[in-house]
Amino acid sequence: MNAPDRYERFVVPEGTKKVSYERDTKIINAATFTIEREDHTIGNILRMQLHRDENVLFAGYKLPHPLQYKILVR
Numbered sequence: 210m211n212a213p214d215r216y217e218r219f220v221v222p223e224g225t226k227k228v229s230y231e232r233d234t235k236i237i238n239a240a241t242f243t244i245e246r247e248d249h250t251i252g253n254i255l256r257m258q259l260h261r262d263e264n265v266l267f268a269g270y271k272l273p274h275p276l277q278y279k280i281l282v283r
Contacts, residue, residue, distance in 0.1 A: 218278050221246050233283075239267075242282045248272065252280040 221227055225245055233239035244251065252270035259268035270282045 213276065218248075219246055239283065243279055244282065245279045247280050248278070249280075252282060255282055 227245055229243045229245075231241045231243070233241065249272060252272065256268050256270050259265045267283065270280050272280050
């Protein structure tokens with residue numbers, strides 16, 4: 210009833226980028242990537258692959274809200 214249509218989970222709207230990048234101003238060599246229309250599956254895969262790199266000190270992701278289909282990767 211109140212749930213959005215199922216296709217909204219996967220289809221990126223026109224004019225919206227799949228991946229956007231925002232540089233962190235407080236920490237050197239840090240950034241936040243916003244990935245539209247993805248969930249925990251891709252977030253956890255990216256986090257684990259980043260942890261394998263010896264030059265990476267921190268890698269994490271979050272899903273801001275269950276009805277917002279995007280993840281934030283730091």
